[in-house]
Amino acid sequence: MNTSSIPVMSKIPKGSSLWKAGFRRFLKNPLGLSGCIFLCILAILSLLAPWIAPYSYEAQDLSLGAVGPNSSHWLGTDILGRDLFTRVLYGGRISLLVGFCATAVSVLIGVTYGAIAGYRGGILDTIMMRFVDVMYAFPFTIFVIILMVFFDRSLVLLFVAIGAVEWLTMARIVRSQVLSIAKQEFVEAAIIMGLPRRRIIFRHIVPNILGPVIVYTTLTIPGVMLLEAFLSFLGLGVQPPASSWGLLIREGAESMEEYPWLLVFPGLMLSLTLFSLNFIGDGLRDALDPRSSLD
Amino acid sequence: MHSGTVRAVSDVSFDIDQGEITGIVGESGCGKTALCLSLLRLIPQPPGKIEATGIFFKGNNLLTCSHEEIRRIRGNRISMIFQDPLSSLNPYLKVFNQLIEPLQVHRGLSKKQCLPLAQAALDEVGLGNSATKLSAYPHEFSGGMRQRIMIAMGLITQPDILIADEPTTALDVTVQAQILTLIRSLLRKHGMSVIFITHNLGIVAHLCNRVLVMYAGRIVEDAPVRDLFYHTRHPYTQALIKSLPSAQAPDEKLKAIAGLPPDLSRPIIGCSFADRCEFVKDYCRNTPIELKEVEKRHASACMRIINGDLLS
Numbered sequence: 001m002n003t004s005s006i007p008v009m010s011k012i013p014k015g016s017s018l019w020k021a022g023f024r025r026f027l028k029n030p031l032g033l034s035g036c037i038f039l040c041i042l043a044i045l046s047l048l049a050p051w052i053a054p055y056s057y058e059a060q061d062l063s064l065g066a067v068g069p070n071s072s073h074w075l076g077t078d079i080l081g082r083d084l085f086t087r088v089l090y091g092g093r094i095s096l097l098v099g100f101c102a103t104a105v106s107v108l109i110g111v112t113y114g115a116i117a118g119y120r121g122g123i124l125d126t127i128m129m130r131f132v133d134v135m136y137a138f139p140f141t142i143f144v145i146i147l148m149v150f151f152d153r154s155l156v157l158l159f160v161a162i163g164a165v166e167w168l169t170m171a172r173i174v175r176s177q178v179l180s181i182a183k184q185e186f187v188e189a190a191i192i193m194g195l196p197r198r199r200i201i202f203r204h205i206v207p208n209i210l211g212p213v214i215v216y217t218t219l220t221i222p223g224v225m226l227l228e229a230f231l232s233f234l235g236l237g238v239q240p241p242a243s244s245w246g247l248l249i250r251e252g253a254e255s256m257e258e259y260p261w262l263l264v265f266p267g268l269m270l271s272l273t274l275f276s277l278n279f280i281g282d283g284l285r286d287a288l289d290p291r292s293s294l295d
Numbered sequence: 296m297h298s299g300t301v302r303a304v305s306d307v308s309f310d311i312d313q314g315e316i317t318g319i320v321g322e323s324g325c326g327k328t329a330l331c332l333s334l335l336r337l338i339p340q341p342p343g344k345i346e347a348t349g350i351f352f353k354g355n356n357l358l359t360c361s362h363e364e365i366r367r368i369r370g371n372r373i374s375m376i377f378q379d380p381l382s383s384l385n386p387y388l389k390v391f392n393q394l395i396e397p398l399q400v401h402r403g404l405s406k407k408q409c410l411p412l413a414q415a416a417l418d419e420v421g422l423g424n425s426a427t428k429l430s431a432y433p434h435e436f437s438g439g440m441r442q443r444i445m446i447a448m449g450l451i452t453q454p455d456i457l458i459a460d461e462p463t464t465a466l467d468v469t470v471q472a473q474i475l476t477l478i479r480s481l482l483r484k485h486g487m488s489v490i491f492i493t494h495n496l497g498i499v500a501h502l503c504n505r506v507l508v509m510y511a512g513r514i515v516e517d518a519p520v521r522d523l524f525y526h527t528r529h530p531y532t533q534a535l536i537k538s539l540p541s542a543q544a545p546d547e548k549l550k551a552i553a554g555l556p557p558d559l560s561r562p563i564i565g566c567s568f569a570d571r572c573e574f575v576k577d578y579c580r581n582t583p584i585e586l587k588e589v590e591k592r593h594a595s596a597c598m599r600i601i602n603g604d605l606l607s
Contacts, residue, residue: 185377185382194368207385
């Protein structure tokens with residue numbers, strides 16, 4: 001017997017935001033998902049490094065010297081007999097930390113700067129963006145060297161130095177996104193509603209530009225990690241006995257012919273991480289594209 | 296292509312009485328939206344400019360008051376709702392958060408304090424089951440429901456004036472009828488005034504107390520609604536009414552108004568409707584036009600009507 005011809009929902013589903021829809025789409029992307037899983041595993045390993053590393057990262061065994069991968073040293077040892085697996089593990093901590101923190105700094109500065117420039121427009125925008133143009137031309141390496149000379153080499157300084165460079169592109173991207181969002185009707189509606197400027201920028205415009213910002217953030221992290229590797233390579237970044245992948249790559253490159261594993265393994269880790277981040281970035285970009293149909 | 300000043304609105308002056316529904320009717324580009332944006336000083340200056348003696352609202356001159364003062368009036372004492380509710384709502388915010396925003400900003404209420412008001416507002420516009428709807432997002436609603444949400448947002452601060460810019464144009468006819476009935480009942484209940492912009496004369500006939508007909512940026516006729524239809528006093532208004540298809544004579548050819556509206560970047564001497572008017576005389580093009588009262592509470596900008604030279 002028909003109770004009604006129109007299907008009636010017994011329970012009205014909870015609001016499905018665009019974020020949730022995007023997230024679901026992302027999960028269907030195989031490369032993005034694998035990148036995500038790899039990164040999670042990496043993060044967990046890095047976090048647990050002090051407990052799972054078979055050796056201390058400082059422990060030297062001069063009698064051993066450099067040996068290839070074997071049962072007691074899974075990735076081999078370096079010239080000083082330090083276990084490579086341990087150093088790679090600890091190196092991952094530093095590299096990931098720098099990668100994420102410096103990126104966070106640059107995102108915060110870049111988004112705020114770009115949002116204000118894009119929304120206010122006019123003279124303020126012009127001045128702000130010309131400043132960005134000037135900063136682009138600034139020789140980064142010299143800047144970092146100067147910083148390193150005047151302030152002691154520390155991790156925090158590394159964050160500041162890298163963050164101070166990376167925010168520029170983020171600001172440009174955010175500004176152009178804001179310019180296009182600001183023309184949309186709901187922003188006009190918010191102005192007509194009498195909302196104060198700050199609220200409009202941070203509560204209405206910024207959430208709408210987060211898609212591209214998130215995507216670009218995941219693509220900034222590799223750049224930052226490479227920058228750190230570069231600085232460490234030059235001797236300006238992390239100092240031994242602490243290790244970062246950049247440092248390990250530098251040391252490995254020096255003895256590339258005799259002990260190739262010293263270069264291969266850190267290089268492989270860095271490459272895989274960068275690949276993962278790129279895949280995640282691509283996956284997010286496809287998933288968060290508002291033009292994709294909502295499922 | 297030439298550059299210059301486009302006079303979107305010229306010589307417009309009118310009063311709004313409390314509790315009155317004033318319709319502003321005219322074809323696309325006649326300046327009706329520009330006019331209403333000017334009322335709230337929403338025309339960006341530069342590059343635009345609002346030149347007026349004043350915009351007087353409850354003791355304030357909206358033209359000269361400070362940015363803070365007018366910001367406090369917008370969305371609070373004077374609200375506006377738009378044609379396309381989907382693009383007027385932030386896709387990333389829940390309906391609840393958007394609905395209560397005017398209250399948070401203008402009344403300083405907390406989210407908790409706003410919850411009963413939000414529920415009441417949604418119930419009032421006919422969206423029952425408000426608890427579940429409040430946690431939903433704009434894209435989860437149909438067009439008619441979104442428009443109701445917009446109306447709720449416009450009314451939640453109990454404004455003195457509601458400006459409705461073609462709120463039903465994007466909706467289908469049955470929903471349109473519902474929304475209009477809703478607007479009328481809410482207005483009576485709250486005692487507010489409405490400025491209703493539309494290009495649909497049918498809506499005007501149904502809803503409004505008074506009508507302003509605009510053409511090429513000017514008001515060409517200003518009359519109570521019955522007088523507008525039964526004692527039309529401008530050739531443009533008459534042509535508009537005649538162009539409506541008739542249900543009584545469905546096979547009749549549609550009577551369009553020949554020609555196009557004038558280019559507003561060029562100053563127009565005389566009547567801007569002259570080129571399309573079937574009653575045009577030479578002096579129509581030469582004498583500067585003004586809106587003058589021709590009958591009780593009924594003004595017209597037609598020179599021939601003002602001079603008593605033409606009786607339609």
